[in-house]
Amino acid sequence: MKSLHFLESTIIANKAVIAFANRYADEADRLAAAEKDATRKAELLEIARICRKVPAQPAETFQEAVQSFWFIHLVIQLESNGHSISPMRFDQYCYPFYAASKDSMSDGKVQELLDLMWLKLNGLNKVRDENSTMAFAGYPMFMNIIVGGVDREGKDATNELSLMLLQAAANTKLYAPSLSVRIHEGTADVLYMKAAEVSRMGLGVPAFFNDRTIIPALLSRGLTLEDARDYGIIGCVEPQVGGKTEGWHDAAFFNMAKVIELTLNNGYDKRTAMQVGPQTGAVTEMKSFDDVMAAYTKQMEYFVGLMCHADNMVDLAHGQNVPLPFLSSLVEDCIGRGKSLQEGGAIYNFSGPQGVGVANAGDALTAIKKLCFDEKVISLPELKEVLDKDFEGAENIRQMLVNRAPKYGNDDDYADEIAVESANIYCREVNKYRNPRGGQFQPGLYPASANVPFGGVVEATPDGRKKGTPLADGVSPIGGFDISGPTATVNSVAKLDHEVTSNGTLLNQKFHPNAVKGEEGLRNLIAVTETYFKNGGFHVQYNVIDRKTLEKAQEKPEEFASLVVRVAGYSAFFTALDKSLQDDIMSRTEQVF
């Protein structure tokens, strides 16, 4: 009976979409009747014809395909308040229509349609609650379009549309959609260069994704080889195969730095004055670094468990209260199973919560190991006392933590290995859980902009971070601590296990325009990307902008209203960001040499 209701609902929803498209057709007809200009009249009549045809019937021309895509995209946006509704591999599924229209439509016209589609995508926005506006600063819709990569057979999939979509981002210079490029062993040089060129414009797009890591990661999650090769990106950095997956990629953000704080406070939270975690031992009882790691692991187990159970309750509530019939009708095998996406109708099901603050957790543990146990220059209880006072009257100790312990992001194995382990402990725990849709939990390591509000609820930490200040973003090192240049940063970050984090990892790199000047500069940008990917990296994106410009923009926002920067997995207008996030972006080390 439930299945019957679900199936009926999909029919109602689909009929409604056809009616919706016909209303556009009626309006275009009405405008055409009143139109004096013959050219415009013809355009309107063509629009009316197309809107009467799609999405009810299959598109045949490129313009019909774009229109059909737009209706579907728009209606999915209308159906729910969710974000990250991603067009994914537009250059692949629209290519047959492009090829079919090649004789009747010039490339200039195709480009114009794509540019217009960019404008339409920028017209979408949703009302969010206050917490969401902080975690996803800058009104992003996370609509990710991805180009390039391999096709289902493993061959290079670059085509004319791949390049034109990159050009559309360059032409419009707007913050949406999120544009990504898939890179594999045999990526066409022309695509790589074009992507680097657009990257150099400073819009923060495209993001680069590594087929060589992501395809095996998806295989390990049970996708078929063909499906894994056909992945696109949802939202910021979350890979999945379109039309077959309910990935719930933004299942939660998890504050790793808070776990450090609770580890040092025996599970007691100063902020709420409550015992929120298990008692894993007072610092006075921790006699070795292993004791600290054991306590950290236990706290992690407890809180990851809490998070996954909470996720599953929400998941059940989604299925019972807010199934999405139209979206479900577009995803295999909801119709076959007679189940909505929210009840497990899709072929692949995941829940993906993100760890935030890897660099803080890693550097905090590294400082403890180095200074409290290896060199014994400060005892752990003494350190805790200093942290409790938020370094008041102990700036020298804070400086010691900052300058005298190795830091993640400098290709220093001492610090990097601890950062990797602190992340692995989180990932291993997440991997243990399953969701009510019959799928598995898979960890990611990216923050959107949650690293800023998350920092707000964490006391001072042993990485030298003061109470309430932002956490590091994504898998990037702490801003200002990566002093050994971008090659060292990339080498460090590549040491993380980017396959187990199949819900995505995110590396932001900022370059001064001088560093990417000329063709040689583009080649260097590609070389950094390519080396990161050969070493197993997952995703990297570049902010090419100098600090001076950002400082000026902060001072005189009215003059920089159009300045677009990469936040984390998405771009936003710089002046629309909260000051704390602006500061955070500015403090991400600028790689200039």
Place this chain on the structure above:
Amino acid sequence: MNWREKVLDFDNIGDRGEGLKGLIFDVQKFAIHDGGGIRTNVFLKGCPLQCLWCSNPESLAYKPEITFVTNNCIGCGKCLEVCPAGAIHQGETAGEDIIIDRERCTLCGQCAKHCYAGAINIIGRYVSVPDLMQIIERDRKFYEQSGGGVTFSGGEPTAQPEFLKAALAEIQKRGIHTAIETSSLLPWDVYASILEHVDLVLTDIKHMDDAEHKRLTGVSNQLILDNIRKISRLGIPVKIRLPLIPGINDSDSNLEATAEFVEQLSNVQSLDILPYHRLGEMKYRQLDISYPLKGVESPTVEHVEERIRALRERGLNISVGG
């Protein structure tokens, strides 16, 4: 250098130790203006020239040195406490910085070791070729991917010829591209033995007039120019670098003489114009040395372009900024 090597290795300061070692004062990764592709630059300490405009005063002396960065000092007073030589004292007036008595200082490094804020640093470390190779190898994939390699700079890298030769030979043996950035001021036989392991030479011409050259750098340019001619005969690719100092060496006559000299060479890839900048000025303060080129302003982009127009018109391959 990575973080730990740069900041935490206090145990061997000033200690030559056993075996062949070089005195280096910095290793810079992702260097992209010194020889093509992504490179690692190794800076050797000590230089026979004393150019008035030198932007790396910490590179001149053939021994480790102590620097004090005022801005980083948090005034904790730990250095005063730990200095066994009594070489550090507090400035007389309130709020004044500490003063380092460089005569008394034995470079033991205790102050730097305890300066958590990183205000006091020892510039210069002795490293062996295998130590250096470990750092260089970390970025191998970047060199391969970008057509980069390793560049030795300074100071004057050829002033430590045995170490330089050994390092270059090892790097080349491992299939990594090598370059040196040099003044070319050294006996030809030593130079020739170094060049056997060099794929690209970056060398300066600071002034064509010998008397001026002596005034500006303390040495004659005869040997330098002779050596550059000889490299040309060997056919090793060369980039000529001209530090462009307003009012000092940017006259029409000097630029013309430089161009004529360069045109006689057969192996020049480019003439790189390096416009004067004052970024080094603060480093003089940190070393308690007065800045020798006071009153010279950094040239504007327009000034540089105006000055080198004639060079471009001669058909030389010019790049600005290296």
